[in-house]
Amino acid sequence: MNELFIxxxxxxxxxxxxxxxxPGTDQVVWEGRGASADDVERAVRSARNAFxxxxxxxxxxxxxxxxxxxxxxxERKEAIAEAIGRETGKPLWxxxxxxxxxxxxxxxxxxxxxxxxxxKRAPMADGVAVLRHRPHGxxxxxxxxxxxxxxxxxxxxxxxxxxxAVVFKPSELAPGVAQATVEVWRDAGLPAGVLNLxxxxxETGIALANHRQIDGLFFTGSSDxxxxxxKQFGGRPEIVLALEMGGNNPLxxxxxxxxxxxxxxxxxxxxxxxGQRCTCARRIFVPDDAFGDRYIERLVDxxxxxxxxxxxxxPQPFMGAVISARxxxxxxxxxxxxxxxxxxxxxxxxxxxxxxxxxxxxxxDVTHVRNLPDEExxxxxxxxxxxxxxxEAIARANDTVYGLSAGLLADDEALWTRFHRTIRAGIVNxxxxxxxxxxxxPFGGTGRSGNHRPSAYYAADYCAYPMASVESAQLTMPAxxxxxxxx
Numbered sequence: 001m002n003e004l005f006i007x008x009x010x011x012x013x014x015x016x017x018x019x020x021x022x023p024g025t026d027q028v029v030w031e032g033r034g035a036s037a038d039d040v041e042r043a044v045r046s047a048r049n050a051f052x053x054x055x056x057x058x059x060x061x062x063x064x065x066x067x068x069x070x071x072x073x074x075e076r077k078e079a080i081a082e083a084i085g086r087e088t089g090k091p092l093w094x095x096x097x098x099x100x101x102x103x104x105x106x107x108x109x110x111x112x113x114x115x116x117x118x119x120k121r122a123p124m125a126d127g128v129a130v131l132r133h134r135p136h137g138x139x140x141x142x143x144x145x146x147x148x149x150x151x152x153x154x155x156x157x158x159x160x161x162x163x164x165a166v167v168f169k170p171s172e173l174a175p176g177v178a179q180a181t182v183e184v185w186r187d188a189g190l191p192a193g194v195l196n197l198x199x200x201x202x203e204t205g206i207a208l209a210n211h212r213q214i215d216g217l218f219f220t221g222s223s224d225x226x227x228x229x230x231k232q233f234g235g236r237p238e239i240v241l242a243l244e245m246g247g248n249n250p251l252x253x254x255x256x257x258x259x260x261x262x263x264x265x266x267x268x269x270x271x272x273x274x275g276q277r278c279t280c281a282r283r284i285f286v287p288d289d290a291f292g293d294r295y296i297e298r299l300v301d302x303x304x305x306x307x308x309x310x311x312x313x314x315p316q317p318f319m320g321a322v323i324s325a326r327x328x329x330x331x332x333x334x335x336x337x338x339x340x341x342x343x344x345x346x347x348x349x350x351x352x353x354x355x356x357x358x359x360x361x362x363x364x365d366v367t368h369v370r371n372l373p374d375e376e377x378x379x380x381x382x383x384x385x386x387x388x389x390x391x392e393a394i395a396r397a398n399d400t401v402y403g404l405s406a407g408l409l410a411d412d413e414a415l416w417t418r419f420h421r422t423i424r425a426g427i428v429n430x431x432x433x434x435x436x437x438x439x440x441x442p443f444g445g446t447g448r449s450g451n452h453r454p455s456a457y458y459a460a461d462y463c464a465y466p467m468a469s470v471e472s473a474q475l476t477m478p479a480x481x482x483x484x485x486x487x
Contacts, residue, residue, distance in 0.1 A: 003032035003175070003199045004039055005182050007046035008192025014039055015200050020175055023089040023321040023328075023357030024310040030087070030176035034200025040167075040207040043196040047138040047165035048213055050193025055135050055163035063110055066161055069188040070106035073099065076184065083180045084149055085311035087173075089321030089357055090273060092312055101439070102153045102181075108439045109158045112460040117162065127472035133464035135163035136240055137215035140208050144221045145323050146276040146378075148174035149181055154439075154455055155218040155242070156195065162463040164216070165194050169208050171221075172201040173323055216240035218462070220278075220455075223376065223402070223448045230451060242453035242462040244278070246376045247404030247445055249434050250397035251281035252419065254390065254410035255291050262409045263299045266382075268433040269407060271306065271361045274319045275380035278449075279405040279427060279435040282376060285393040288367075288386035296384065300346050303361050308352075321357030322379050328359045331379040335362055338383070342369045349381060374400050390415060398424050403446030407434040426454060 002010035013033035020030045035043065054062070073080065077099040084095035117133035139159050143152030148171060159166055170178035182197045198204055209217060209229060216239060219226055223245040233239050251269050256262050269281035286292040309317035322328050328351045335349050349362030361380035366372055372383075387393040397406060406425040408416055416430045426445035427437055437443055437456070444454025453462045481487060 003179075004035055004043070005179075005186070005195070005197035006039070006043045006193075007050075007196070008186070011039075013199060015204060018172055018201055020087055020173055021324070022086055022311075023324050026325070026355050030179070032175070032199065034172070035198035035204045035207070037203075037207040040198055040204065040211060043167050043198050044138060044208075044211050044213050046193040046196050047167050050191060051135075051137055051165040054160075054165055054191060054194045057163070059113075059161070059163070062161055062163065065189050066106050066110070066157060069157075069185055069190070070103045072184050072188055073103040077103070080149060080177075080180055080184075082312075083177050084174075085320070087176045088145060088148060088323060089311055091309075091316050091318070091320045093316050094273065094320075095311065098147055098150045101150045105150070105153055105157050105439060108457065109161055109459070111440075112457045113158065113161050116458070116460045117464045117466075124470065126478065127470050130469040130471055132467045132469065133162070134467050135159075135464055137164065138213060139164045139166055139216035139218060139240075139463075140211075140214045141166055141168045142205065142208075142217070142219040142221065143168065143170040143174070143178065145171035145173040146273060146278075148177040151220045151244075152178070153181070154443075154459060155220070158459040158463045159218070160190075160194065162460065164463060165196075167196045167198060167208060167214070169198050169200070169205055172199070175199045214239070216242070216462070218242045218455075220244045222246055222378075226451075227448065240453075240462055240465075241451060242455065242459075243451045244444060244453075244455050245404070245449050246278045246378065247402040247425075247449045248282050248374055248376050248400045249279060249402070249405045249407075249425070250283045250285060250400075250423075251407045251409070251434055252285045252390075252393045252397055253287065253292070253295060254408065254412065254415050255287065256409055256411050259295055259298055262295060263302050265407075265409055265431070265433050266299055267303060267306070269435060270382040271303070271319060271380045272433070272435055274322050274359075275361070275382075276322060276378055277435045279437060281382065281405075281407065281434045283383050283385055283397070285385050285387050285397060288388055292386060296346065300363055303363060304347055306361055308358055308360060319361065319380065322359060324357050325351075325353075325355050327379065328357045329354065331359055331362075331377060331381055334375075334377050335364065335381060338364055338366060338369065341372075342366075343383075346384065374402070376402065390418070394419065394422050398422070401448045404449035405429070405434045405437075405445065407432065426450065
């Protein structure tokens, strides 16, 4: 099998064999060999050789290829969605949304490039001040498994528009989606070497991150891995490092007239994508009063009836499997630890089959858990915290080392004003789910949720650096010279 894409050609990997499985059936979806250190070396060298000619192309020529990529994605959206669903367990209705987002990313990225990193000129007394932006060179893109198409695409598209060459290392849990995406780039006419694919597990990622010929690394994934990368690149200011990591995100519930609307937005916040979004609500703060009791009763009732099933089931489920049986068992183990520490199960999580990734959503009341761990449980495990006063809710919501997303469900606009002024997060929503984010806005967080390099609309910022010039077409003596000079 040809697992790698290097210098415009598919090639066999020479590293260890590995496979990805459909988490809902345990069937092998993709198998092959990963990239060895030598393969990574060839991929980086290929990108380095291609960089100058790609960067020298007029930006309109680069954009034409990127737009062709978007057009082909639209033509193949069903096949891409099928690949996403089969490999991640994500229901087809959601996988189709991801495929559509990949295509839509192109025009947004073009707009962001022109707005944030385009060329500007301003006249001066003796010349012209010019601001241009230049690509970094060769950048490594590390993709996650939860959005194996959309999230690496959010780095790759703006990087290519800016004129960078890319070495793409996808999650070892979703190699098939990466392969399908790279095939679209090839068919769009991307020149050889501009985008290279290295499949593999941890050792492949280490070899790429350690390569001395990369100029930047763009990562989406866990806070633990992102923090290790940050440490690794300490003392290397020449590397542009963009980290988009997870969060222990709060959703604060205040009194509302429409309880069902609040429950709906809570379920979307906590359990969409089987809780495998970095913006999913992990901690839900609920008033400790009669309204809070009604809200929780309704939340538990509706959540208990959430449909869970295979990605291609008919009718479609709301939740598919989490990424693997191992991930499912870790979630159940996390639930058990919380229960042992004093949490109360309002709705307990169950793993349907130890060989599969299906779990039911869980709601745990952790109000009285002492020393509650500040952890991101990447799945459908929601924690309820009861509060007495609104300021208490905000204080406890901010009691985290993370700061990616936060949300408030409330009828009172004054509460929203207090909330958005005091909450510490990069994405803050009012009466919308916590995982509702616009591609036309920056996407990133504070604390251990990122390194102040927000992606989405602001990805253009880390894909190019500013170059300031003062220019004059004619070399002339100034009308007067500085004191102490004689001509």
